[in-house]
């Protein structure tokens with residue numbers, strides 16, 4: 001607050017004029033929500049003039065803005081709201097007994113984010129067909145080839161094509177989850193059978209490592225969710241539980257209800273996740289051990305997809321892990 005003292009009283013009016021030049025909104029209200037100050041930008045945005053001295057409710061007709069500002073927050077807050085088709089970041093600072101409300105137009109940033117998403121979705125979509133064709137060609141060549149040296153190269157090519165295919169499939173899943181048109185189609189899903197059918201596809205990689213799979217979900221346990229998305233979620237969690245397991249390890253799935261949530265737990269006896277990596281594993285492309293992960297195969301996108309699906313259901317996602325003992329991923333989906 002020392003800086004404040006350096007501004008002379010006669011500078012204040014110049015300072016207020018300066019605030020009118022800003023391309024962001026500033027409102028100051030007192031404890032009783034009377035408006036002490038608003039700059040030009042906010043007056044233009046909300047279509048008001050001479051708001052100062054009036055009560056906030058008289059002047060601000062935007063319900064959402066009104067509700068976040070009226071809330072008795074004890075600490076400083078930050079929210080996003082839409083006014084006149086533009087998206088604003090609203091920050092509220094409490095200084096002495098006043099609230100300083102600061103609005104920044106983040107529409108350009110949102111448009112940029114959307115353009116980036118569209119680009120990734122389009123590129124992935126365009127790559128899908130050529131890669132499928134390549135895979136067909138290489139597979140045919142490989143089947144007809146008898147020379148072991150040439151077969152070795154064709155096998156490498158096939159493996160790499162499979163990797164690209166997984167990456168593109170994961171990117172397309174993310175693009176679909178992020179698209180505005182994407183809606184959840186919720187229904188009652190009987191989980192035990194769904195888990196069994198997902199495991200069928202993953203059984204070969206479990207058998208390679210002699211990993212045993214236990215589906216402990218009760219016969220009549222069901223959740224209310226989007227079946228195709230929950231399938232993607234389960235596939236990713238079970239696949240990880242197998243891939244990052246040890247030889248002769250186990251994977252166990254449980255399902256139960258706890259107050260407002262249906263809970264699914266996927267537990268493995270694998271390599272575990274270091275503490276410092278736990279906050280990062282849900283980030284796109286993050287993999288704990290890059291060199292080892294490369295051999296294991298994967299895209300680094302699986303858990304970010306899982307997180308996305310849980311959030312779309314307004315659920316919660318937790319993980320417990322201990323190095324060399326194993327990990328448990330806990331998915332909580334709200335009950336009906």
Ligand SMILES: Nc1ncnc2c1ncn2[C@@H]1O[C@H](COP(=O)(O)OP(=O)(O)O)[C@@H](O)[C@H]1O
Nearest residue numbers: 240241244272281287288298299300301302303
């Ligand atoms: N069950 C697990 N046990 C140990 N590590 C895991 C487990 N699940 C995920 N991880 C770690 O988190 C990283 C990110 O997982 P994910 O997003 O599914 O990507 P991917 O499996 O393609 O590498 C993995 O590379 C791995 O290091």
Ligand SMILES: [Mg+2]
Nearest residue numbers: 240298302303
């Ligand atoms: Mg994975």
